[in-house]
Amino acid sequence: MTDDPARSVVRFHGVQKFYGHGESLVKALDSVDLVIREREFVSVMGPSGSGKSTCMNIIGCLDVPTGGSYFFRGVDVSRLSQDQRALLRRHFIGFVFQGFNLLARTTALENVELPLVYRRVRRADRRERAMHALTLVGLADRAGHTSGEMSGGQMQRVAIARALVTEPALLLADEPTGNLDSARSREIMELLVSLNRERGITIVMVTHESDMAEYGTRTVTFHDGNILSHGEPQEVSA
Amino acid sequence: MMLLVTFMMALREVRRNTMRSFLTMLGIVIGVGAVITMVTIGKGATRQVTESVGALGENVLMLRPGAQRRGGMRQGAxxxxxxxxxxxxxxxxxxxxxxxxxxxxxxxxxxxxxxxxxxxxxxxxxxxxxxxxxxxxxxxxxxxxxxxxxxxxxxxxxxxxxxxxxxxxxxxxxxxxxxxxxxxxxxxxxxxxxxxxxxxxxxxxxxxxxxxxxxxxxxxxxxxxxxxxxxxxxxxxxxxxxxxxxxxxxxxxxDFNVRNVQEIADAMSAVTTSLTSLLGGIAAVSLLVGGIGIMNIMLVSVTERTREIGTRLAIGALASEVLLQFLVEAVVLSTLGGIIGIGTGVGLSYGASRVLELPFVVAPEVMVGAFVFSAVVGIGFGYLPARKAAHLNPIEALRHE
Known part of the structure; x- marks a missing residue:
């Protein structure tokens, strides 16, 4: 496999994340190397405290490493200011959370429009693109419903539509099915898979459940701040 | 463009929680209403004094025994x-x-x-x-x-x-x-x-x-x-x-004094004018209290909406945009309260002037002043909560229950 930097979305070089000093030093990530290429669907697994959340925060440009370097699409994120990282997120990254995090008492359409508001997209365009994203997740008919009037599965679809609407280079999903029953989980996973396959969106997903992880093209497993296995696709299915 | 969008978002936020928005505004409503009522009644009283002294007769001098002294007349002349x-x-x-x-x-x-x-x-x-x-x-x-x-x-x-x-x-x-x-x-x-x-x-x-x-x-x-x-x-x-x-x-x-009725009128309206300022000043304190009320509720609101703020930051909102959003929300609340307060004040002072049989004198400069002051109160007391919101760490904000 060639290491073409242009085609790698995420590239970690000995990334460290340490908290505290001396005796109480915690090594959340200890020299992690990781490459995620375009069009991949990577499942990230590992017990709590293994460093997978820290890793996700760094990939998502919400946090910066204390050591090593992180390149997002060839850009050294560790050198960027807080506002520059916010702009990176705005233009290239979509987030899906376990708790959906839709705005209360706000319609599905308005929720999906939100990232476009920050991108200064004009109102008419915003409407159209948000409707398109909602159609993609099969919720065009729920556009006017507020989060209180929707089921968990529907809310997560709205959240996915919100992450998709900007056509991000990378979609980060943090336990997207953690609050859903198995039938709803399967629907969400199938949606993510189709987005990955048909629209070529790169996805990184954290999950506890190995059957959810199997939807990905490969599984990265964390343990004690290190990557235990980079899990090539054939290993996952084995 | 961004300011307009932020303004629309703030209006939606105010509408989203009507009851709380109203309670937040109430302090400003009462403050502005009190200032307007006090000043309007005071101005009415001043005009009445002027008019009634005028009713003593225009162009009139009053000759009285006793030397003219500050604070009264000497007796016995x-x-x-x-x-x-x-x-x-x-x-x-x-x-x-x-x-x-x-x-x-x-x-x-x-x-x-x-x-x-x-x-x-x-x-x-x-x-x-x-x-x-x-x-x-x-x-x-x-x-x-x-x-x-x-x-x-x-x-x-x-x-x-x-x-x-x-x-x-x-x-x-x-x-x-x-x-x-x-x-x-x-x-x-x-x-x-x-x-x-x-x-x-x-x-x-x-x-x-x-x-x-x-x-x-x-x-x-x-x-x-x-x-x-x-x-x-x-x-x-x-x-x-x-x-x-x-x-x-x-x-x-x-051992006598000649007084101009106009002088008496001026002296008396000086008294009512300073009384008006005093009452208006006391009422302005309640405006300040209203501002603290806004700050209080906005701080609670920031805590309550921590996850929302985290989500906005994750989606790519800049800290300055979050700051602006909460600042605009505070200003929208306070100026809305100001407008309602002006209406209430005018209504109250109209009623009061009818009951007290005073002339009803509308003071537009006081209304504009109260409106501007309420906006300033919004900016002043909204800044602290807005800064708190903008400085949230997105990771912790997203984790907030």
Whole structure:
């Protein structure tokens, strides 16, 4: 496999994340190397405290490493200011959370429009693109419903539509099915898979459940701040 | 563009939680409402004082015994004589009417009714000087004035109290111990800051001096200047004349004083104006309290919406955009409260001016001031919560329960 930097979305070089000093030093990530290429669907697994959340925060440009370097699409994120990282997120990254995090008492359409508001997209365009994203997740008919009037599965679809609407280079999903029953989980996973396959969106997903992880093209497993296995696709299915 | 979008978001946020938004605004509503009410009522009172002092008569000088001193008059100076009145009439130019008065308090009785009021001995010119006009009946005849006949002209308040609906003209009433015939009734002038100007009984000068008060003093001489006559010049002339007549030595203090009614009006409106500022200032404190209320609720709101803020930051909102959003929300709340407060204040002060029978004076500069102040309060007290929101760590905010 060639290491073409242009085609790698995420590239970690000995990334460290340490908290505290001396005796109480915690090594959340200890020299992690990781490459995620375009069009991949990577499942990230590992017990709590293994460093997978820290890793996700760094990939998502919400946090910066204390050591090593992180390149997002060839850009050294560790050198960027807080506002520059916010702009990176705005233009290239979509987030899906376990708790959906839709705005209360706000319609599905308005929720999906939100990232476009920050991108200064004009109102008419915003409407159209948000409707398109909602159609993609099969919720065009729920556009006017507020989060209180929707089921968990529907809310997560709205959240996915919100992450998709900007056509991000990378979609980060943090336990997207953690609050859903198995039938709803399967629907969400199938949606993510189709987005990955048909629209070529790169996805990184954290999950506890190995059957959810199997939807990905490969599984990265964390343990004690290190990557235990980079899990090539054939290993996952084995 | 971003400001407009933020403004729309803020409006939506205000609508999303109507009840809380209203409670947040309430402090500002009350503050602005109180300021507007206080100032409007104060201005009404000022205007009423000005108007009612004006009702004492325009272009009028009042000559009274006793030196003019700050805070009151020295007692014991001798009163004026009838000769003083004619001297002023004859020797000072530019005068249209002179009315001496001798006032005393007396009980007036008719049938079973009795009232206590001020009885003023004077001449027919008193009506012109003080701006009264005769309603029914007649004025004093020359003979009655000359010999001090027991006749009287009633103010409408006294007339109503004694006679109700009956015709008083020609009836005999008792003034103190004197029996007195009613010859006329004044037209009503209405209430004023100095009390009821219709609560008066007028009698010929000599009648009061000899029969009611029992002493020959003249308490005051009211002088009305011709239209266009300078009151300062007139005042100087009267002062010179009186110094001579009363034998005041050169360099000695006058034992009388001449006052311009306008000066009294100015002094009184200065009092009500400073009272208005005082009340307005106290009300402004409640505006400040309202601002603290906004800050309080906004801080709670930031805590409550921590996850929302985290989500916005994750989606790519800049810290400055989050700051702006919460600042605009606070300003929208406070100015909305300001607008409602202006409406409430105008309504309240209209009602109050009707109840207190004061003129209703709208003060647009106070409204604009209150509106601007409420916006400033929003910015001032919204800044701290907004900064708190903007400085949240997105990772921790997203984890917040």
């Amino acid at each position: 001798k009163g004026f004589e009838a000769a003083d009145v004619s001297a002023i009439e004859n020797e000072v130019p530019g005068i249209s009417a002179v009315a001496p008065t001798s006032s005393t308090q007396a009980t007036i009785v008719f049938g079973n009714e009795n009232v206590s009021t001020s009885v003023t001995g004077t001449t027919n010119q008193y009506l012109e000087v003080r701006g009264y006009s005769l309603g029914t009946g007649r004025l004093f005849s020359e003979a009655e004035t000359a010999i001090g006949s027991p006749v009287c002209i009633l103010g409408t308040t006294v007339e109503q109290n004694l006679f109700a609906d009956a015709d008083p003209i020609g009836e005999r009433i008792r003034v103190g111990r004197v029996s007195c015939q009613v010859v006329g009734v004044l037209e009503s002038k209405g209430a004023a800051a100095f009390g009821d100007q219709d609560d008066v009984v007028l009698m010929p000068m000599l009648a009061v001096q000899r029969r009611v008060a029992g002493e020959p003093n003249i308490d005051s001489i009211n002088i009305k200047a011709n239209e266009g006559q300078s009151l300062e010049v007139l005042q100087a002339q009267i002062e010179a004349l009186m110094r001579e007549r009363r034998g005041v030595q050169r360099g000695a203090t006058d």
